[in-house]
Amino acid sequence: MTSGVGAPRRARISARTLRTDRWWLPPLLTNLGLLTFVVYAGARSFMGKWYWVEEYGYLTPFYSPCLSESCLPGSSHFGTPLPELPGWIPLGFVALPFLLGFRLTCYYYRKAYYRSVWQSPPACAVAEPHGSYSGETRLPLIVQNAHRYFFYVALVVSVINTYDAALSFTHGVGLGSLVLTTNVILLWGYTLSCHSCRHIAGGRLKHFSKHPVRYRAWTLISKLNVRHMQLAWTTLATLMLTDLYVMLVASGAISDLRFF
């Protein structure tokens, strides 16, 4: 601690922090939340079954788009340009790395895991445990600057997920179609509230007055953007719940509640 709060000429206080509140709780909850998702999503992605309900046209977002010949009949909404895959490759392998990259480089998730996983810093005015720090100035973290490219791919995937959800309505309406639709709406909320989106839509302009339409877009996205953290967590939850629902129906553990 001789480099930070213990540096020469600073007030001699040996405690790492004098905070008296439960500052360790938010990073702990973040770790638990992220861990839950990583374990669930990992397990489901590699499971290779119960991802498609043929009868009602439900496809879980974790397997969308399903583009290989290993995909169950009907689940490949965009054809099967890819050959059969060995069992250890997740069927959603085309989109999954990009979606993972999108969330990993997301400005909100960065804040979340820098604070919780990496403890840099664990909470404000709580000394971090690392001896040196270079932030996002060099590799590997400089790669975070590529966030916007993941955003572009995420836009495409959102369109695909929308298509998947819409397709389920051609089989009638069940609770599953509503689950898929809610998930897609929230995914759009998360994707459009992205800081890169806010920048691209209009934030980068110096003269809003010369671009009234983009100014309007920036204003709207700014309103969504303040909810980005909430949307980040909500969509983690809805992704898991949506997948869980499809899994339960596909495996026959429950039957879908049908309205029409």
Next chain:
Amino acid sequence: MSYKAKFKIWRGDDQTGELHDYLIEVNEGEVVLDIIHRLQATHAPDLAVRWNCKAGKCGSCSAEINGRPKLLCMTRMSTFTEDEVITVTPLRAFPVIRDLVTDVSFNYKKAREIPSFTPPPGLGPGEYRMKQVDVERSQEFRKCIECFLCQDTCHVIRDHEENKESFAGPRFLMRIAELEMHPLDSADRVREAQDEHGLGYCNITKCCTEVCPEGIKITDNALIPMKERVADRKYDPIVWLGSKLFKREKA
């Protein structure tokens, strides 16, 4: 209703110091600075504290209360319970001068390193014309009272003294953002923000935003937009490829 509150106040200089216990009277409606003043009047006439306006506007009375960077004059005693021990220390990111007073000259040095507002050539004072929507965005940053609580809490320098050289801190990266977004500023500030002022050190963990007494959304509205501008300029693979292919001179 008045009561006696338990205080621990750090006293010392840049070589030694420790927390001292005091039991001080607190009256209804008071703020921490009132208690410090009462302490000066009763137990500790030589206690050093910097203050000026007692209205949250001059930014002088920055300190750390129960470990959190705060303004002494804006922290109400009613936010503590009567039996709570209240610890007051000087800012822990800067050298201490005496007791609660720190040497914040780091911030003045950083302020001077940022090139000032640069109007387009040929435009004289008095000829500035701007649209309201264009200036609006950077107005938020002008609410800053220069209390340097954000600088104090930013882990980049708080926890790593050696980074002070290369990192301007949230307050001054925000100043760059303010000028960059100014409709009449013609200087190129983006590359410098990254290369000279250390924008890349910021890992957007938002402590600056959390402590700002003016409620400025430093991270969301200044730092992230600056990072996006840097990405436009420096990390756009398409631009990068283009400049490699056509060997363009750095503009």
